[in-house]
Amino acid sequence: MDRIYLDHSATTPLREEVREAMDPYMGPEFGNAGSVHAYGRTARKAIDDARDQVAALLNANPREIYFTSGGTESNNWVIQRAAFSTKSESASIVTSAIEHHAILHPAGYMKEAMGIDTRIVPVGTTCQVDLEAVSEQIDENTTLVTIMHANNETGVIQPIDAIAAICAERGVPFHTDAVQSVGKIPFDVKESPVAFASLSAHKIYGPKGVGALYVRKGIDLDAWMLGGFQERERRAGTENVAGIVGLGKAAELAREDRDDDACRIGKLRDSLEAALMKSVPGAIVHGARQIRLPGLLNLGFPGIEGESMILGLDVEHIAVSSGSACTSGSLDPSHVLLAMGIPYADAQSAVRFSLGRSTTESEIERTAQVVGQVVARLTGG
16 A cells, blocks of 8 residues: 655655755765865855755845754754854843744743843744734843744744834844745745744755855854855855755745645645545644635644544554654644643644645545544544
């Protein structure tokens, strides 16, 4: 029986076009981009071309793109350097209760290590932050505001343009973790006054272990890694040429295919939601339905452990998750769902279905059928 993969929010399969673009740089074109000879110049041009491709996806200037190992590193770079750059003894970072741990953990570390106050903005049942609540937390000592573009568990899209505008008026840099949104919905740094944005290749059908940080021209951000001239002396270390080429190609393809993919995947997500709500009448959709990423559906199955659902579906060759892959070893329910006010037991019953480019109508039909069977088995129905 063919396997069905509905965990694209955790990672996406490498597109064949991306693999083909990377292949030469894992073989004959093995040069170090820092070398001045022909091998090095070939690698340098490949990195420059990839920077152009990523910049085009964001409508940014290529010199505003810095390559990293992924979204987690990009997030840490902004938070830690923003904290280290402050001279205020009562400095603060403003973020939300639904952020990925790649934001919450470094912010918490800065509080422990340097006394930087972390101000957490709450959310309601829609999973969207309140603009007024963000504004109220900003004061003259705020060194950074960081709010994700789209939540990785519910898919709910945050009003980052409005938040960025508030921050710009108050003279506070705004960062967004755009790992889940870039390449899936429009993200244009010319339209939004964000100062920083993080993205990751493996969420857009690129390779794992490579990402980028957008830094708006004119915004100060201290070097993250020292010891070389790479990334304009802000991130030292020999460049991952093949990975960067893969990110560039994935960004180019995402820019070309985004709108068509979003339309098709969104319709499949809606079909899956309707079918599941019919086959499991007590199921609950978590988060606002009208402001979600096209491929993400978070459903609660009251009275059923989410982990049991995931394992039951895995036996039937269907891959789903309960939330972030970075917290899959935790027995606690999602901090995102708890922050939304969802009761503990209901939060433990949540299952995340995340669709992608390879998802088909027949897979959606089979998934809906199998979920109903697994629920019946787990409830004794």
